[in-house]
Amino acid sequence: MSLSSQLKFDAHGLLPAITRDAATGEVLMLAYMNAEAVDLTVKTSKVHYYSRSRQKLWMKGESSGHVQTVREIRFDCDADCLLITVEQEGAACHTGHHSCFHRIFAEGEVRTDGEKEVDATALYARQDILDAVYHVIQERRQNPSEKSYVASLFAKGLDKILGKIGEEATETAVAGKGGDRDEVVYEVADLFFHTLILLGYYDLPPERIYQELRRRFGLSGIEEKESRDK
Numbered sequence: 001m002s003l004s005s006q007l008k009f010d011a012h013g014l015l016p017a018i019t020r021d022a023a024t025g026e027v028l029m030l031a032y033m034n035a036e037a038v039d040l041t042v043k044t045s046k047v048h049y050y051s052r053s054r055q056k057l058w059m060k061g062e063s064s065g066h067v068q069t070v071r072e073i074r075f076d077c078d079a080d081c082l083l084i085t086v087e088q089e090g091a092a093c094h095t096g097h098h099s100c101f102h103r104i105f106a107e108g109e110v111r112t113d114g115e116k117e118v119d120a121t122a123l124y125a126r127q128d129i130l131d132a133v134y135h136v137i138q139e140r141r142q143n144p145s146e147k148s149y150v151a152s153l154f155a156k157g158l159d160k161i162l163g164k165i166g167e168e169a170t171e172t173a174v175a176g177k178g179g180d181r182d183e184v185v186y187e188v189a190d191l192f193f194h195t196l197i198l199l200g201y202y203d204l205p206p207e208r209i210y211q212e213l214r215r216r217f218g219l220s221g222i223e224e225k226e227s228r229d230k
Helices: 035-044 129-142 149-156 158-178 181-201 206-216 221-229
Strands: 015-021 027-033 048-051 056-059 068-075 082-088 103-106 109-112
Touching: 027 035, 027 048, 027 082, 035 048, 035 056, 035 068, 129 149, 129 181, 129 206, 149 158, 149 181, 158 181, 181 206
Parallel strands: 015 082
Antiparallel strands: 015 027, 048 056, 068 082, 103 109
């Protein structure tokens, strides 16, 4: 049975499709599909949509090269909406932003993701703060400046990044021994931050860590270790 035959299209033969990034989980865009677009997406593993304004089928990236390679397709309980997880080549948005959802309503104003004056906690209020910090780290890596601490660590290489993690781990242990709760929080935040830089070095989003923790959840430490030893 084909996927399209299991879906409920509206009176115009369309349904919404939400696309997200496989690496980060970030929502990239929302567009519409008809049955032919669904079938072509499944057949080619490249996402196809139906343009309501142009009244025609189109493949994402057919002119820009910013193709979307399918990694997973889900549909909701009413079978009238798709959630497609993809590997995004380049930018998903025609404006050049990675995500079409780059405008943020924060503190009574509409701002654009990447504007210097926007605080990360406001930008990513609906995301886990670790994902938000990781996103900023990758931006600093891709667009380095002389004033960026993160960019300076990447420029100095892996050994420097690892050295900072060792330094922060030691300071965290010292804070734990000292018993000052606020100092523990401060040092653990430093350790998390520098660990995120290491993840950025290897292009490993926090979601990969979440997946591993979910895999281990419910296992005893002994069971988990035995599973790795096999």
